[in-house]
Amino acid sequence: MYFKYIFLFFVLLNLTSCSDKKEVAYNYDGTFNSEKGGTLIDAMSGEPSNLISMIAGDSASSAISGNIFNKLIKYDKNLELAPEIAEKWTISSDQKTITFYLKKNLKWSDGHDLTSEDVFFTWKLVTDDKTRTPYGSDYKLVDRAEVPDLHTFRVVYKKAYAPALDSWATLQILPKHILKDEDINRTFFSRKPVGSSYYKLAQWVNGEKLTLEASPSSVMGEPNISNLTSRFIPDTSSQFLELIADNIDLMNINPIQFARVIPSKPDLKNKLALYKELGNSYTYLGFNSKHLPFNDIKVRQAINYAIDKQEIIDGVLLGLGEPVASPYKPGTRWSNRTLHPYPYDKNQALKLLREAGFNDTNHDGILEKDGKPFTFEILTNQNKQREMTAVLIQRRLKDVGIDVKIRVIEWASFVNQFIKTGDFDAVILGWSLSLDPDQYNIWHSSQQKPGQFNFIGYNNKEVDQLLEEGRTELNPDKREKIYHAFSKILLRDSPVIYLYAGYGLTAMSKRIKGIESPTPPAGIAYNSYEWFIPSTVRRNEIAQ
Amino acid sequence: MKILTQNPLALSGFIIIVAVLFIAIFAPWLSPYDPNYIDIHSILLPPSVSHFMGTDGLGRDVFSRMLYGSRISLLVGIVAVGIATVIGTFLGAIAGFYRGYIDSIIMRFVDTMLSIPTFFLILAVIAFLTPSIWNIMIVIGLTSWMGVTRLVRAEFLSLRNREYILAAEAMGASDFRLISKHLLPNSLTPIIVTSVLGIASAVLTESGLSFLGLGVQAPQSSWGNILTDGKEYIQFAWWLSLFPGLAILITVLGYNLLGEGLRDLLDPKNKNQKK
Numbered sequence: 001m002y003f004k005y006i007f008l009f010f011v012l013l014n015l016t017s018c019s020d021k022k023e024v025a026y027n028y029d030g031t032f033n034s035e036k037g038g039t040l041i042d043a044m045s046g047e048p049s050n051l052i053s054m055i056a057g058d059s060a061s062s063a064i065s066g067n068i069f070n071k072l073i074k075y076d077k078n079l080e081l082a083p084e085i086a087e088k089w090t091i092s093s094d095q096k097t098i099t100f101y102l103k104k105n106l107k108w109s110d111g112h113d114l115t116s117e118d119v120f121f122t123w124k125l126v127t128d129d130k131t132r133t134p135y136g137s138d139y140k141l142v143d144r145a146e147v148p149d150l151h152t153f154r155v156v157y158k159k160a161y162a163p164a165l166d167s168w169a170t171l172q173i174l175p176k177h178i179l180k181d182e183d184i185n186r187t188f189f190s191r192k193p194v195g196s197s198y199y200k201l202a203q204w205v206n207g208e209k210l211t212l213e214a215s216p217s218s219v220m221g222e223p224n225i226s227n228l229t230s231r232f233i234p235d236t237s238s239q240f241l242e243l244i245a246d247n248i249d250l251m252n253i254n255p256i257q258f259a260r261v262i263p264s265k266p267d268l269k270n271k272l273a274l275y276k277e278l279g280n281s282y283t284y285l286g287f288n289s290k291h292l293p294f295n296d297i298k299v300r301q302a303i304n305y306a307i308d309k310q311e312i313i314d315g316v317l318l319g320l321g322e323p324v325a326s327p328y329k330p331g332t333r334w335s336n337r338t339l340h341p342y343p344y345d346k347n348q349a350l351k352l353l354r355e356a357g358f359n360d361t362n363h364d365g366i367l368e369k370d371g372k373p374f375t376f377e378i379l380t381n382q383n384k385q386r387e388m389t390a391v392l393i394q395r396r397l398k399d400v401g402i403d404v405k406i407r408v409i410e411w412a413s414f415v416n417q418f419i420k421t422g423d424f425d426a427v428i429l430g431w432s433l434s435l436d437p438d439q440y441n442i443w444h445s446s447q448q449k450p451g452q453f454n455f456i457g458y459n460n461k462e463v464d465q466l467l468e469e470g471r472t473e474l475n476p477d478k479r480e481k482i483y484h485a486f487s488k489i490l491l492r493d494s495p496v497i498y499l500y501a502g503y504g505l506t507a508m509s510k511r512i513k514g515i516e517s518p519t520p521p522a523g524i525a526y527n528s529y530e531w532f533i534p535s536t537v538r539r540n541e542i543a544q
Numbered sequence: 545m546k547i548l549t550q551n552p553l554a555l556s557g558f559i560i561i562v563a564v565l566f567i568a569i570f571a572p573w574l575s576p577y578d579p580n581y582i583d584i585h586s587i588l589l590p591p592s593v594s595h596f597m598g599t600d601g602l603g604r605d606v607f608s609r610m611l612y613g614s615r616i617s618l619l620v621g622i623v624a625v626g627i628a629t630v631i632g633t634f635l636g637a638i639a640g641f642y643r644g645y646i647d648s649i650i651m652r653f654v655d656t657m658l659s660i661p662t663f664f665l666i667l668a669v670i671a672f673l674t675p676s677i678w679n680i681m682i683v684i685g686l687t688s689w690m691g692v693t694r695l696v697r698a699e700f701l702s703l704r705n706r707e708y709i710l711a712a713e714a715m716g717a718s719d720f721r722l723i724s725k726h727l728l729p730n731s732l733t734p735i736i737v738t739s740v741l742g743i744a745s746a747v748l749t750e751s752g753l754s755f756l757g758l759g760v761q762a763p764q765s766s767w768g769n770i771l772t773d774g775k776e777y778i779q780f781a782w783w784l785s786l787f788p789g790l791a792i793l794i795t796v797l798g799y800n801l802l803g804e805g806l807r808d809l810l811d812p813k814n815k816n817q818k819k
Contacts, residue, residue, distance in 0.1 A: 315584035
């Protein structure tokens with residue numbers, strides 16, 4: 001606790017000292033040619049636990065290790081699968097065999113050759129029961145893996161499994177020549193990694209920062225920015241102060257900071273560029289289909305009509321979000337462009353509620369059916385945006401005669417007491433999505449046991465069948481049709497009401513150049529190796 | 545009233561409390577807007593003529609919400625302390641009157657309760673119950689009676705052997721009559737003083753719970769949850785933190801001043817000094 005204050009004190013000291021000395025007037029505007037060198041400093045809330053991402057499992061670790069290690073294939077800027085260290089891949093006609101052809105002359109940063117033996121070794125590791133990894137299940141579906149030669153890697157599945165390709169776009173390839181005699185769970189390698197990608201580890205000061213430097217033997221070519229430093233700053237308000245003081249170059253910010261704080265201060269506006277991109281998640285109101293009256297599709301549709309989603313986006317996100325009509329990120333191929341969210345239509349809502357048997361018989365402003373008033377409780381966790389969303393929904397539903405109570409619960413008891421037991425009427429929650437369109441776990445009727453993800457109890461035979469087809473079809477065009485049909489049924493059934501997909505908001509120092517605009521679906525960071533810092537606007541880089 | 549004017553601190557406390565009571569009672573007439581009226585076109589407006597205390601993240605008028613919030617804060621304070629006083633007086637009276645092993649049992653129970661950090665006990669209990677103002681009042685009441693018990697017991701122990709009590713007992717007065725007619729009226733002063741001071745701490749506890757999201761549930765407002773809303777915007781919308789913070793500060797100060805003042809005034813030992 002004291003440390004935090006001392007830290008804050010120094011931050012404040014820093015702030016004042018900055019204003020004392022003459023502000024260095026950088027000229028960030030104008031055209032710059034890309035050049036190499038410089039240091040980019042960002043802030044991380046958590047410190048990586050381990051730089052072997054299959055063991056670590058936390059986002060800080062994978063953010064760092066993603067700059068050090070390569071994968072076979074990757075998602076390109078449009079979130080389509082593209083080659084990384086595999087120059088191409090083929091799928092057999094029965095859709096059970098995938099063959100990856102590696103690029104030639106790949107090297108680890110210590111000079112050893114990177115071959116398909118390393119890929120095979122990594123697959124062995126991730127499927128080994130002794131390896132403590134939560135990610136093994138996708139790779140265990142591989143019936144057999146082969147290395148026909150040093151540039152070819154082949155996997156054969158027992159049956160066609162479409163998310164398989166996605167799994168090869170997330171597995172970071174590890175060096176066999178270093179790890180073959182190591183215990184992966186407790187090896188020195190987790191803090192002294194040797195990779196093959198743009199950067200290698202230069203320095204790691206516990207509790208303070210981690211620095212990567214460009215790797216000369218990178219198989220991807222040399223990145224423009226020579227050093228990446230991540231400082232560990234747990235508190236986001238302190239991060240923001242550091243950003244204002246120009247001690248870090250970029251961070252994720254919230255809508256208030258994005259729409260109000262930074263634009264209202266000219267000095268911040270001059271040195272910070274703001275970026276928004278759609279994140280991989282959406283927020284929804286989900287009904288417990290096993291509770292009356294939410295088993296009735298008309299009731300769910302009526303509520304969907306009664307909620308004004310644009311109002312929520314404007315009020316809660318200050319306009320920094322988009323309405324969604326399918327459980328896929330808008331702009332990607334899986335999102336069905338022909339679908340539109342239910343418009344706000346109070347009369348349509350009232351009509352549907354009447355059809356479902358609800359009438360205000362005693363004229364108290366609340367609808368009744370069989371003498372019982374229509375009242376239910378919305379649960380959500382302690383998340384300011386979700387709480388405000390709930391209040392807006394409460395108001396709109398009151399307009400059509402539904403009495404809503406709101407209950408905000410701490411996350412652990414929310415999951416254990418309510419979600420796992422199915423003891424709720426409706427919840428406001430969000431789903432983070434993987435890039436693969438398979439959502440079997442969330443919507444398939446078989447996934448309703450306690451602890452599984454279909455806790456809203458959604459049950460539709462047609463959807464079940466589409467989900468089963470979708471995960472065995474490896475042809476992207478055919479898959480697209482399947483998931484578009486699935487989204488259409490889902491929107492009609494309204495087992496959940498999509499509320500919004502919020503933007504990921506980034507503030508970045510204007511000294512960083514080369515950021516692609518408009519932001520591609522993959523987000524601003526996808527081409528970070530092309531970013532550059534012109535030497536005229538670099539910080540004075542004195543060794544710290 | 546006359547005694548109040550002799551002590552300016554107690555008087556100022558009294559005035560604050562009366563003012564807050566007035567605001568709480570007449571909130572519907574005083575507030576310019578419906579406290580729950582959402583207007584997303586005027587979110588986070590700074591204080592102005594049309595919104596004395598600005599607007600919050602959903603465009604609701606903070607001034608109106610503050611006025612209605614005073615009701616919650618006062619209600620929680622008074623009801624919770626009422627519960628605590630009733631329980632505390634009852635147990636203290638029994639312990640002080642019967643003494644012996646009954647006293648020991650009750651006082652050990654008091655010691656046990658005092659050894660538990662109250663706020664965390666309340667947090668744990670609220671986590672199991674549905675958060676609502678009624679539950680909060682009851683829980684605060686049930687966890688803050690120990691001070692009253694100790695005071696009442698001490699008072700009873702000292703009064704128990706006075707001649708008039710012994711005389712009444714000798715004339716065959718029942719235990720109930722002894723307690724209610726003779727002991728209790730003579731112990732009223734410390735009870736009143738601790739109750740007034742207790743309201744202050746109950747108001748603070750309620751604000752703390754609401755601040756943590758365990759208090760009054762949306763869309764109702766209390767000073768604590770206006771303050772929580774403000775936390776999000778503190779770099780930008782100072783008015784969301786300043787006004788509820790000030791309101792809590794002033795009210796708690798008011799009860800404390802009044803309580804301290806009453807203690808000085810009603811304490812017979814102080815009477816001579818005053819003159």
